[in-house]
Amino acid sequence: MSEAPLTISDRIQEKLDDLTRAERQLAHSILENYPASGLGPLTALAKDANVSVPTVARMVQKLGFKGYPDFQSELREELKAKAKDPIEKHDTWAENAPSEHMLNRFTDAVIDNIRHTLGQIDPKGFDEACALVADDQRHLYIVGGRITHTLAEYLFLHMQVIRPKITHIQSTSNTWPHYLLDVKEGDVFVIYDVRRYENNTLKLAEMAHAQGAKIILFTDQWRSPVHQLADISLSSRIVVPSAWDSAVTTMLLTETMISAVQNLSWGDTKERMEELEEMFDQTKLFRKFT
Amino acid sequence: MSEAPLTISDRIQEKLDDLTRAERQLAHSILENYPASGLGPLTALAKDANVSVPTVARMVQKLGFKGYPDFQSELREELKAKAKDPIEKHDTWAENAPSEHMLNRFTDAVIDNIRHTLGQIDPKGFDEACALVADDQRHLYIVGGRITHTLAEYLFLHMQVIRPKITHIQSTSNTWPHYLLDVKEGDVFVIYDVRRYENNTLKLAEMAHAQGAKIILFTDQWRSPVHQLADISLSSRIVVPSAWDSAVTTMLLTETMISAVQNLSWGDTKERMEELEEMFDQTKLFRKFT
DNA sequence: ACTTTGTTGTGATATATTTTTCACAATTTT
């Protein structure tokens, strides 16, 4: 058995549990841009990971190296070996799996979906959609179908924090006619509908449209019939090597929308502060969970 | 247009004619296993190339670097950049939007997450997890938290079609102690837990573990504490330019699992046929929609 | 063959960095 020669990356990950908080933080920093950061001076690495110099020194020894230079020289060996290896031809995603492995095939397809989807999207329309969703003068209704209600709820959960006046409707439930009574002109519907397109969803969209609501539609490349009524359609490619369709791209657009709406709601000034706070928050989390 | 930023390798080759014999010898040695040898100590490089130390020092300056350390740090930069590149290639995703547009920034981050995640995943563990989930002798419990229950439900909805004996538990609900009564040794728990990790989820995992259940954990790069109890952990990078974390990569893994489990459930014989058919199918689709 | 000219290695040395350790205080975790 010619076993995989156990890279340093592997070794780090294995030991991850035996490491202390600061060490783990350092480990992640090393893996973050591997192996480049490990090849620089120890001091730089320490600063990069926001840990002290002794922490680095202590850890490399914990990992079983004689010292930092020893660690580095093994890293270089590894790099040398990898450069010789012909495996990297087709960049596989999961390097340790053959390219026919489901992990690689699936990911290939998803990346392809993302590329196609983003390549064809209309940024203006997207921005308009975000603006509509961000406008808390309008009541926001979020609608999903049998499967897509999970995406709808995902959007709902986040919007709940960002703005008031939102409702999550499941088109497959029979309670939704209720909600429609209250719909006012100018309210916004975010509707998820991918194949197989659901009749209920279409009906719901029609009624909403009839009441003068704006409709933003998340759909697939073949476009749900709701498309006819929608003010803005965002269609994603959803084809993967599976018996089912992929919701990954749709979720990507959804998350992007969440982020964009958040920014709009907070105003330009706070945007940067938020980014900072995020980083800070992240650091705190590192400290908290050891 | 932003041309490729001229690697050090390029620079060396360009200057090759201006170099003297020993320097050329050195240059070739550097290119021989590039960039590894350039990242070691100057002395080692000199010995490797069978040239003297001053020759190396003289050459790096001739190449326009301030000194050997300068040369090295540029090499590291290059390596870092290259590691990021394989598919990203700085082609902006939404071509009609500027690269600072949220669509592009967000997608960049997500692709990066996917690459990191897949790069570090253990395919063996993944396969084992799929086998466990596919085994319909075992009852399958799917658990999600406040946000992640949407992912859990997504998995649940698909598994429902593929196999019997599954239950979707929401860790935030107070009904879950009920279910645990029925858990038998060998049953399987698929648990979603990303930061901020939920106490309920941990408790639930502990009880499941105590009853001898297998645990498969979907978590983030920092790993939920449930990790300690899990038989298999699948961790995803979740960092995006947003106030929230991204679930896209986790969903990608989930969908991949669904697809893999589906294949397993159809029996070994049909598996390959199906794969072929899939590929064929995929090709057809490519032709159709391009 | 004999310069001439430019290149290269040697050995030595000064400088600059880096690594490794310490002791101790601050902090966090148990």
Added chain:
DNA sequence: AAAATTGTGAAAAATATATCACAACAAAGT
């Protein structure tokens, strides 16, 4: 409150780098 972890600042030890002068060498032209 005790134990473990981490950062600080400093210093010592170890390496690495940059240079120098000079001799050895090689190639080119005379």
